Amino acid sequence: MGTGAPGPSWTVFLLSLSVLGIRSEGPLFGEAVASRPPGGCRRCCDSVDPPAPADAAMPAASPSALPYALPEVRPYINITILKGDKGDRGPLGTPGKQGKEGPQGDRGVQGTKGAKGQAGSPGSPCRARSSAFSVGRRTALHSSEGFQPLLFDTVFVNPDGHFDLAAGHFTAPLQGLYFFSLNVHSWNFKETYAHVMHNEVAAVILYAQPSDRSVMQSQSVMLALLSGDRVWVRLFKRERDNAIYSDDVDTYITFSGHLIKPDED
Template identity: 30%
Template sequence: MLAAQKMLVLLCVGISLAHDSITPAQLKNIEETLKELKRENEALRSFTKDLSDKLESIQADNKAKKVAFSAGLLASGSQQFGPFDTRETLIYQKIFTNTGNAYDSNTGHFTAPVNGVYFFRFYAHGHPSKQMAVSLHKNDQIQCSVFSLKPETNANGSNGVVLSLQKGDKVYTQLWENSWVFDDESSYTSFSGFLLFPL
């Protein structure tokens, strides 16, 4: 019986109660109708909660799929980095975009928020007579690099790669030992990446 029909039955019974005394059969019918209404109400609440949970899950998945960042090495001013005795992670401070907050400007690390295929590109700028060498790493493994050995003029290097990442994998760039890179407000040295599609 539909809820509206049951409400109509209860209304009719209520009207009859106003005129006559209720019979045991009517009382039993009212109790059964109330129990059925309660069951249907609980089922409706459960259905509504399931829909709400599914909607939240879909929204979370869609949010996790929106991943893109781009950053320059310096937030302001100009500076030459290096040389160092060991390889050093470059920490990019000038955030152009960080949708999904997967890039950490405190560590220079991009951390994959979901399993997926990602694209990364980095640029490095060097000055004359100075070695410029930078590598992109996935966790502790070099994926690709740029290198210029003491150029006669300014040197620019760029490389990019498509990587399959698991949630929690880290991608970052490192300056090689005994190497230099330069950056200023024009953001010659930068790092970018985005999710192509989830897996």
């Protein structure tokens, strides 16, 4: 059986190998390749082209002529050498709006008990924050010419000794508001004229006209006093006889007072 001419399929395969330039043995990457006419084909029977001179520069091989694609190489830049100096701090911006109040957090764990503190300095001496008195007179009194202080002989209330029975004066222990009341019994056919005095000034007057009947008369007043101010009662005789009545059995004449509100320091 003789060898016949190659069939159509083999002819196409051989032509494809010739066009693609694929061969079983050939130069490796980096070896010199003899130049061929551009666009031409090389047959097995063609002579090898003369080698190029040693000092001639080898043309760069295009990626399409290499047996495999080369990886893409990207340049590396060290950004640390490109960093500049730190700039100055800029101006403070406008404060933003206050946010909504958040929910109340959980109660924290109770801390340990602290050490006992040192004793404080002594406080100021205790001062009286109250004052009251009530006195009376059991004997009648006819006033002399001019002014005459009204003295008392009976003490109902004077716990702190703020009323001086011998002088007939109440002395305010501290600054504040005080209330006072005076009650007397008039004498038949005689005038009754008395002043409630604040220091040396008449604050209010108690008066009763002469009458064939004796009556009870009263006067009250509220005064703003300073510490040390005095309040007392005096009789005043004018053209008529001035008198007040009392006896050893009943007390008809009383003078009372008390502190309402002390001023805050």
